[in-house]
Amino acid sequence: MLYQIDAEDRICHVNETWEDFAQENAGQALICARVLGQSLWDQICDATTRELYRQMVKRAREGHTVRFHYRCDAPDRRRLFRMTITPVGAGVVEFVSQLRREEVRPKVMLLDRLEQNRSEELVRICSWCEKAALPDGRWVPVEEGVEAMKLMQRERLPGLTHGICEHCKVRMLRQIERTVAGRKAV
Ligand SMILES: [Zn+2]
Numbered sequence: 001m002l003y004q005i006d007a008e009d010r011i012c013h014v015n016e017t018w019e020d021f022a023q024e025n026a027g028q029a030l031i032c033a034r035v036l037g038q039s040l041w042d043q044i045c046d047a048t049t050r051e052l053y054r055q056m057v058k059r060a061r062e063g064h065t066v067r068f069h070y071r072c073d074a075p076d077r078r079r080l081f082r083m084t085i086t087p088v089g090a091g092v093v094e095f096v097s098q099l100r101r102e103e104v105r106p107k108v109m110l111l112d113r114l115e116q117n118r119s120e121e122l123v124r125i126c127s128w129c130e131k132a133a134l135p136d137g138r139w140v141p142v143e144e145g146v147e148a149m150k151l152m153q154r155e156r157l158p159g160l161t162h163g164i165c166e167h168c169k170v171r172m173l174r175q176i177e178r179t180v181a182g183r184k185a186v
Pocket of ligand 1: 126127128129130131164165166167168169
């Protein structure tokens, strides 16, 4: 599945597979056709994630291919994707996402977007690895977070907000550095 941005960073193409996926999932930069013509930067809420994407788009326009793995889970499955960002000419940059691994698990209600009855409280999820932030600042696998915060014993589940954990931030900055040191895309 893929989408493209033009030289002014506006979303200029979204394929059908991406569209279907975006409707069923939440997470980072999930672009759908109704945002065609809009700036990519308006679609990414988290400031650090936006900055990382900016750097990657810059590398791509310099002629590099940028690759990274990220998680985009469904409530009942863990899913690992590989993103490949490549220049396709005239400032246009293409984002291709491929499912690499999928694993069924007991449903995590916290991640269920159909569950609308939420409290005002927000739990932060890393949109790169799907870990959840505990009140003390530690990031743990979402299932562990639900346990630790006793979320299932509450009357209503908290809402979700997305961010990036320290580990993913370091990992992505390294990845971007390596891209520059590596070979150019052909
Ligand atoms: Zn993370």
